[in-house]
Amino acid sequence: MYEVLIPRVLEAFARPDEAEQDFLRRVQASDVRLQQQYRTQRRVGSEIYADPMIRAAYLLRYLGHYTLQLGDVLTGLDGNPEAAAVLSQPHLQATALCGGPGPELIALAALHAQLGGSSLALSVLDHNARHWADCWPIAQAIANTYPRHPAVSIQGLATELLAPAVSPWERELLQQTQVMTAMNCLNELVGHGRARLETALRQRLDALPAGALVLASDQAFYGACEAGIQLLHALLVERGARILLADITKAQCHSVANRFQVPGRIAWIYGAEQNNRFRVHVQQLRLAARMP
Known part of the structure; x- marks a missing residue:
């Protein structure tokens, strides 16, 4: 995966004629800034992702794990x-x-290819769609190369997930959706208020067709994630969805191993001397259900 990811990140975010090591030094500084934000703020606002170097750092640190x-x-x-x-x-x-750079595409493509799938299309609904747009071709290139899926595509659409009502175009998209994911977004959304999140989730679940899969995962490290995934679980049960997988409390959390090695080409960015270890919380909450 990194064999595709690293050169694509360089191509998308490095300055013209910039040496790789100089670019990676800028990535390292941005990665430290990103980690400081996560450590010191209860909820990281979306503004930080407007910086292309933050997106480059995010891709190298998180895309594989997510x-x-x-x-x-x-x-x-x-x-x-x-x-x-x-x-x-x-x-x-x-x-x-809240699909961000689109790691969902890669994971779904790997399984769909194994199952003999012909085409996979992912639509990313994100408040920050305009920022993440330069990341989607990277996710698509990996999905084409790494799992060798025959035909994948990705598009992104800006939406206000906590708006009082779902827009007509988003409702139409959801009505055609066979798999809806909510990955690593509940922590931030709960921070805007449980009532607003409940309304947003209700409307989107009600727009899904019969038989659609709903997949969610979030970090057990944060109480807001646990509250958010339990809210989603309750709304699914309320609608008569069949629960297929539910690790939705910290006591039930699932350990996700980092089953990859960071290549030496970028490993120094996360060296101990930088006080910037490559560490992602791996205790995860998981939920999967099928709509009635």
Whole structure:
């Protein structure tokens, strides 16, 4: 994966004729800034992602881990006939709430390719769509090369997920969605108020067609994530969805291993001498359900 990711990040974010080491020094400084934000702020605002170097640092640190995180949700569904009935369809349409750079595309492409899928389209719904747009071709290149999926595509659409009502175009998109994901977004959304989040989730669940899969994963490290995923679980149960997987309390959390080595080409960015270890919290909450 990194064999595709690193050169694509260089191509997208380095200055013209900038030496790789000089670019990576800038990435390292941005990575430190990003980690400081996460450590010192309860909720990291979206403004920071307007900086292209923050996005470059985010991709190198998190894209692999978040791909594996959704991959572990899909692994938890292995052998489940209801999940297989959706995920093995030749043409799969997925929608990612707060999808950011689109790691969902890579994880879904890996499984869909194994199941003989023909085409996979992911729509990213994100307040920051205008910022993440330069990351989506990178996710698509990895999905094309790493899992060798025959045909993947990704598009991003700006939306206000906590707006009082779902827009007509978003409702139409959700009505065609076979898989909806909510990855690593509940912590921030809960921070805006439980009532607003409940309204937002209700409207989107109600727009999904019968039989659609809903997949969610978030960090057990944060209480807001636990509250958010339990809210989503309650709304799914209220609608009669069949719960396929539910690790939704910290006591039930699932350990996700970092099953990759950071290549030496970028490993120095996270060296101990920088006080910037490559560490991602791996205790995850997981939820999967199929709409009635």
